[in-house]
Amino acid sequence: MSTFRRAQSQAHPNKTSTLMLAIIVLLILNVTIQIWLLYSGLNNALAHNSGIAFPAFIASLVIFIINCWLLYYLPRSRQ
Amino acid sequence: MSDNNEKYPDWKNDFPISQSETTSVTRRQFAKFLCLVSGGLATGSAFVAAKSVLSPDKKIKGAHRVCSITELPVGGTRSFVLEGSTTPYILIHLENGEFKAYEQKCTHLSCAVFYKPGSGKIECPCHNGWFDAMTGEVLQGPPPRPLPRLDVQVKGNDIFVAAAKEEA
Structure with a gap:
């Protein structure tokens, strides 16, 4: 018996691919922001400007949690 | 090279991983790897923050x-x-x-x-x-x-x- 979800997947075989690509693009974007946060936090800490490091860490942690949350929406692998 | 009807040798049964699985990275694996990198960067930021808060540079005292x-x-x-x-x-x-x-x-x-x-x-x-x-x-x-x-x-x-x- 066909379900709605199965019918949808069969009707739009490219949907999984689009979703996967969108998630990977978001992850790359988030990792880029995290690299920038680490760079600016470290550079400011070395310049005796330690006020930046802690907010940069909090932002980086929030982005990491968002990335983990995005993994939940990865399409299931084809059996 | 190998005939499909031929029985697999014993060592292949001991390592049931095909070559394509070992050489290709699926998009799922790549996404998970990106998440791992993200965790590493967050840890790095935590280290920088902890170091700047807990052990500030020692001031030079005297001449x-x-x-x-x-x-x-x-x-x-x-x-x-x-x-x-x-x-x-x-x-x-x-x-x-x-x-x-x-x-x-x-x-x-x-x-x-x-x-x-x-x-x-x-x-x-x-x-x-x-x-x-x-x-x-x-x-x-x-x-x-x-x-x-x-x-x-x-x-x-x-x-x-x-x-x-x-x-x-």
């Missing part, structure tokens, strides 16, 4: 004698380290008669910097970075920050260095 004036000719430099520290510094006798002391580590990638006599500039030979010998400011190249400076005091025939006063 330290480096050498006597006669030991340092005009245009000459002398490297030194302060007691209880491993940070290298250089004392420079500029052509205008002033003495300046800076950390000898380039602010780019910590290469040793050298004073170029007669030019009024400090050079980092690694990536062609240049600093102003009067102020320590970056003149050219990749260094992101000025060289950390020490105050120099001349007392009698001796040269002393002390922590630089904070500028407003």
Whole structure:
């Protein structure tokens, strides 16, 4: 018996691919922001400007949690 | 090469992983790897934050004698380290008669910097970075920050260095 979800997947075989690509693009974007946060936090800490490091860490942690949350929406692998 | 009907040898049953699985990375695996990198970057940021909050740089206390004036000719430099520290510094006798002391580590990638006599500039030979010998400011190249400076005091025939006063 066909379900709605199965019918949808069969009707739009490219949907999984689009979703996967969108998630990977978001992850790359988030990792880029995290690299920038680490760079600016470290550079400011070395310049005796330690006020930046802690907010940069909090932002980086929030982005990491968002990335983990995005993994939940990865399409299931084809059996 | 191999016939499908042929029975697999025993060693293949012991390692039931096809070659394509070992050489190709699926998009799922790549996404998970990106998440792992993200966790690593967050950990790195945590380390930087913890280090800057928990162990701030020690302030240099008091004045330290480096050498006597006669030991340092005009245009000459002398490297030194302060007691209880491993940070290298250089004392420079500029052509205008002033003495300046800076950390000898380039602010780019910590290469040793050298004073170029007669030019009024400090050079980092690694990536062609240049600093102003009067102020320590970056003149050219990749260094992101000025060289950390020490105050120099001349007392009698001796040269002393002390922590630089904070500028407003």
